[in-house]
Amino acid sequence: MGAPGASGFARVASMLGSRGSQTRTKGPMRSTLASSLPSTWFSGARSRLRRCCLVPLAAALALSSCRQAPPSAPPPPKVRVVQPVAREITEWDEFTARLDAVDSVEVRPRVSGYLQSIHFQDGALVHKGDLLFLIDPRPYEAALRHAEADLELAKSRLALARKNFVRAADLLASHAISQEESDIRESNVRQAEASVDEAQATVDAARLDVEFTHVSAPVGGRVGRKLVTEGNLINGGVGTQGTLLTTIVSLDPIYAYFEADEGSLLKYDRLARLGQRRSSRDFKNPVHVALANEDGFPHEGVMDFVDNQLDRGTGTIIGRAVLPNPDLSLIPGLFARLRLPGRGDYRAILLPDEAISSDQSQKFVYVVDGEGKAEYRMVTIGPLVDGLRVVREGLTPDEWVVVAGLQRIRPGIKVDAQRETIPPPATVATADPTTSTTEPSPDRPR
Numbered sequence: 001m002g003a004p005g006a007s008g009f010a011r012v013a014s015m016l017g018s019r020g021s022q023t024r025t026k027g028p029m030r031s032t033l034a035s036s037l038p039s040t041w042f043s044g045a046r047s048r049l050r051r052c053c054l055v056p057l058a059a060a061l062a063l064s065s066c067r068q069a070p071p072s073a074p075p076p077p078k079v080r081v082v083q084p085v086a087r088e089i090t091e092w093d094e095f096t097a098r099l100d101a102v103d104s105v106e107v108r109p110r111v112s113g114y115l116q117s118i119h120f121q122d123g124a125l126v127h128k129g130d131l132l133f134l135i136d137p138r139p140y141e142a143a144l145r146h147a148e149a150d151l152e153l154a155k156s157r158l159a160l161a162r163k164n165f166v167r168a169a170d171l172l173a174s175h176a177i178s179q180e181e182s183d184i185r186e187s188n189v190r191q192a193e194a195s196v197d198e199a200q201a202t203v204d205a206a207r208l209d210v211e212f213t214h215v216s217a218p219v220g221g222r223v224g225r226k227l228v229t230e231g232n233l234i235n236g237g238v239g240t241q242g243t244l245l246t247t248i249v250s251l252d253p254i255y256a257y258f259e260a261d262e263g264s265l266l267k268y269d270r271l272a273r274l275g276q277r278r279s280s281r282d283f284k285n286p287v288h289v290a291l292a293n294e295d296g297f298p299h300e301g302v303m304d305f306v307d308n309q310l311d312r313g314t315g316t317i318i319g320r321a322v323l324p325n326p327d328l329s330l331i332p333g334l335f336a337r338l339r340l341p342g343r344g345d346y347r348a349i350l351l352p353d354e355a356i357s358s359d360q361s362q363k364f365v366y367v368v369d370g371e372g373k374a375e376y377r378m379v380t381i382g383p384l385v386d387g388l389r390v391v392r393e394g395l396t397p398d399e400w401v402v403v404a405g406l407q408r409i410r411p412g413i414k415v416d417a418q419r420e421t422i423p424p425p426a427t428v429a430t431a432d433p434t435t436s437t438t439e440p441s442p443d444r445p446r
Contacts, residue, residue: 079405108242158192350388
């Protein structure tokens with residue numbers, strides 16, 4: 001199609017040229033030329049002519065664009081960088097604990113009878129020795145008087161027996177009675193002494209029964225609700241035979257029980273053998289406790305007990321801490337977060353947690369080198385301490401680490417590093433194991 005089109009274009013050009021040179025050509029000749037070419041040929045020729053004109057124009061525009069200056073490179077991305085903090089820290093292991101009372105008592109009567117009166121408000125604080133219930137004492141007071149009368153009778157018989165024995169000694173010396181009679185009177189004295197001791201024991205038991213009609217608080221703390229109302233017949237007895245009247249739990253101090261896994265136990269044992277951390281069996285390691293609605297760990301205490309074996313079903317071992325509770329904000333039964341020193345004090349490198357990224361199972365950071373380029377660096381991390389992440393391996397304190405703008409950088413590119421400093425962490429109170437516990441005041445319920 002290209003070659004015939006070009007030849008046809010040449011024929012048209014020659015015809016037009018000859019037509020222009022002959023200014024006075026006759027009309028029949030013009031009509032003969034027009035009739036010799038088809039009408040479609042004129043439209044195709046015009047389109048080919050238009051394309052032939054546009055091609056040089058496009059080439060000229062391309063050449064002019066090549067002469068323009070190349071676009072400038074984008075500025076390096078801005079990032080914020082900080083230097084890690086190196087300081088002495090204590091790593092803490094966190095556990096879930098449940099608070100429990102040091103003393104928990106079920107109040108049951110020792111004697112039976114009708115409940116005469118109740119002397120406390122449900123849920124009130126009580127002190128040791130406070131009267132809680134009064135059982136009708138009249139039957140026991142009568143039994144006490146009867147026992148006291150029997151005691152007086154036994155004492156009277158003892159006095160008579162002693163006088164008879166003294167007379168028998170004089171009569172025996174004058175051979176007025178036989179030796180057998182003297183031995184009988186001596187035996188009567190010993191029987192009378194035994195009767196007095198028996199009567200005295202009966203009096204003591206009757207007096208205790210009268211005392212047991214006054215049911216008092218065996219420990220100080222918060223009393224529960226009354227489970228029996230006035231006028232009911234209650235049963236006394238030893239152990240669980242007596243009727244349950246109410247319960248009392250002590251509040252200050254309070255226990256925090258938690259379960260440590262086998263791995264933690266082995267770690268603590270290894271550190272104790274290496275001398276890097278004292279065992280909680282032999283030393284009152286400090287603990288900090290926080291309730292579910294509290295920030296930080298405001299409650300301080302010490303380790304008090306570690307069990308002697310692991311639970312075979314769960315693979316955990318029970319530990320216990322004791323905490324002072326002067327404001328009574330810690331309530332038995334609450335869940336709490338408890339942290340315990342995981343290892344001894346050591347110098348660690350700390351970094352904001354937002355500077356650390358994850359690459360599958362690996363942790364890494366971007367470090368800005370001396371040329372201002374971002375460098376990919378693998379790190380080994382530890383726990384959070386005062387809001388900062390412990391970096392065990394991979395960093396030194398004099399390096400600059402990217403903490404903001406991580407999504408705009410990749411390894412090897414230059415960055416505009418804006419240097420900042422890590423703000424000092426808030427002071428966290430630590431427990432001195434020798435002074436952290438306080439004895440409850442004598443007038444405060446335990």
